Amino acid sequence: MSIKVDFQLDAKGFSCPMPIVKTKKMMAELVDGQILEVLATDKGSKADLTAWAETVGHQYIGTVEEENVLKHYIRKCSNDMLDEKTFEHTIELEQVTKREGLILDAREEVEFAFGHIEGAKSIPMGELEARLSELDKEQEIYVICRTGKRSDLAAQRLSAHGFARVYNVLPGMTSWKGTLIKNI
Amino acid sequence: MSVLKWSAAQVAEKVINNEELIILDVRNADAFEDWKIDGRKFEYLNIPYFELLDGVEDILPEIPTDKDVLVVCAKEGSSMMVAEMLSEAGRTVAYLAGGMKTWSEYLEPIKVGDLTGGGELYQFVRLGKGCLSYMVISGGEAAIIDAVRFTDAFTSFADDKNVKIKYVFDTHLHADHISGGRHIAAATGATYYLPPKDAEEVVFDYAPLIDGTTVQIGASQIDVGAIYSPGHTIGSTSFVVDNKYLLTGDILFIDSIGRPDLAGLAENWVGDLRETLYKRYRELSDELIVLPAHFMIIDELNGDGTVAKRLGRLFAENHGLNIEDAVNFRSIVTDHLPPQPNAYQEIRQVNMGKLTPAQDEQTEMEIGPNRCAVR
Structure with missing residues (x-):
């Protein structure tokens, strides 16, 4: 399947250390929150990219293998740690699956693909305003992301557009212990 | 400053001679934790290369200037x-040609001793993986026992010694490394022997190796006699060479004993293991020199790099031979087993001839430390 990413890096045929060296260089071009897809044939690149991303604080989303090509997905995070959650209506993560409303996942498409809560609807933060018509103002909406930051913003925007029954889910997917649905 | 390139043979020399060496291993922490180049006097620094992409200045204080420094990674x-970066920072360091991959494949042939009538016995020490193979040479002929998959190492050694490989044996169906046995036999016209009880699923022809199988090598007639000694596998067989050496396969090591679970039948085979170690081997002469198919830790190496010890000393010193209580023994060899070797099930399939992976896949399967023993 093809998945929406912001940048793609072709490191096929390169052996260690080049996939990581090139990824590091490329990541400098991205702005926070953007997604890079790295294509590599070096089998060791998976373990190394995962460890490297953790070291520098980027979010390693996942890897799929298609016809001997590894596709790695990384999201740039450099000051993701600062969280200023301001939306006042919040709901605890464990409550969302017990209620009737809609779980709205504000993460990027590829993050959603690598694991989300069953029944959740995916609308990445950046697409929210263009896709408001897909949402029902009468329904309760629980906005979730990875840590609660993007969902906070998304909830604020929904509220500004007249959605009255919106909640920010805290904490985010990083604390989800239940089943993860994958579609990649 | 210059960057030196060291071969695996140069590193092997440092291991065997107990020399000092600083190893800067730039692989992932997990990979380093799993296995590394072992040396009695080696010191280690593990700093993944991807933490050094912005420069090596931060680690310079940690790297001694008065000792040899070897930078190591997975492939090179x-x-x-990193070696070039250190060199630009004014240090002289070496890197390991071919990385851990090559280290895992390197074989060091070491002479164990002379045999009756001018024969010789060689041990091929695979330092990076802990595998030990053997070549018995006498009167222009050779027999090979437990050959690893690098068949050239054996055939070219035989060429150098001007001997013809006549017999190739595997003491059992290996689960931790890919055997080179039948490939050597096919290339040289030698007869390949395998214990039939381990070979029920193999898809190639072999000669049965059973209790009492004896071959003679060369005119001087060195005896290689088989003793059925099950426990690691149901077919495991040992050899007595020239009434002097006991090749134990994966049944008995210098500082540990074989594990019975790699074919999934620990409960069934633990009794056989006990019988072999506590009865069959005790009927043999204490003076036999034990030559196992593996070593686990570098301390098992003798001063000359061989892995060999008198059977009598093992009876006195090896913990696995000194567990009086049979119930306790059973619990130790079935309940407290280390993790199984990497890809051991696939490796067994390869050794049965059912899978024929490409070279780099074989390398991948054999990655990581040897784990055939219970200590």
Whole structure:
């Protein structure tokens, strides 16, 4: 399947250390929150990219293998740690699956693909305003992301557009212990 | 400053001679934790290469200037990069050609001793993986026992010694490394022997190796006699060579004993293991020199790099031979087993001839430490 990413890096045929060296260089071009897809044939690149991303604080989303090509997905995070959650209506993560409303996942498409809560609807933060018509103002909406930051913003925007029954889910997917649905 | 390129043979020399060496391993922490180049006097620094992409200045204080420094990675590329960075920072360091991959494949042939009538016995020490193979040479002929998959190492050694390989044996169906046995036999016209009880699923022809199988090598007639000694596998067989050496396969090691679970039948085979170690082997002469198919830790190496010890001393010193209580023994060898070797089930399939992976896949399967023993 093809998945929406912001940048793609072709490191096929390169052996260690080049996939990581090139990824590091490329990541400098991205702005926070953007997604890079790295294509590599070096089998060791998976373990190394995962460890490297953790070291520098980027979010390693996942890897799929298609016809001997590894596709790695990384999201740039450099000051993701600062969280200023301001939306006042919040709901605890464990409550969302017990209620009737809609779980709205504000993460990027590829993050959603690598694991989300069953029944959740995916609308990445950046697409929210263009896709408001897909949402029902009468329904309760629980906005979730990875840590609660993007969902906070998304909830604020929904509220500004007249959605009255919106909640920010805290904490985010990083604390989800239940089943993860994958579609990649 | 210059960047030196060291071969695996140069590193092997340092291991065997107990020399000092600083190893800067730039692989992932997990990979380093799993296995590394072992040396009695080696010191280690593990700093993944991807933490050094912005420069090596921060680690310079940690790297001694008065000792040899070897940078090591998985295949070579990253260690070369880090070595060059260190060189630009004014240090003289070496990197390991071919990285851990090559280290895992390197074989050091070491002479164990002379045999009756001018024969010789060689041990091929695979330092990176802990595998030990053997070549018995006498009167222009050779027999090989437990050959690893690098068949050239054996055939070219035989060429150098001007001997013809007549017999190739595997003491059992290996689960931790890919055997080179039948490939050597096919290339040289030698007869390949395998214990039939381990070979029920193999898809190639072999000669049965059973209790009492004896071959003679060369005109001087060195005896290689088989003793059925099950426990690691149901077919495991040992050899007595020239009434002097006991090749134990994966049943008995210098500082540990074989594990019975790699074919999934620990409960069934633990009794056989006990019988072999506590009855069959005790009927043999204490003076036999034990030559196992593996070593686990570098301390098992003798001063000359061989792995060999008198059977009598093992009876006195090896913990696995000194567990009086049979119930306790059963619990130790079935309940407290270390993790199984990497890809051991696939490796067994390869050794049965059912899978024929490409070279780099074989390398991948054999990655990681040897784990055939219970200590």
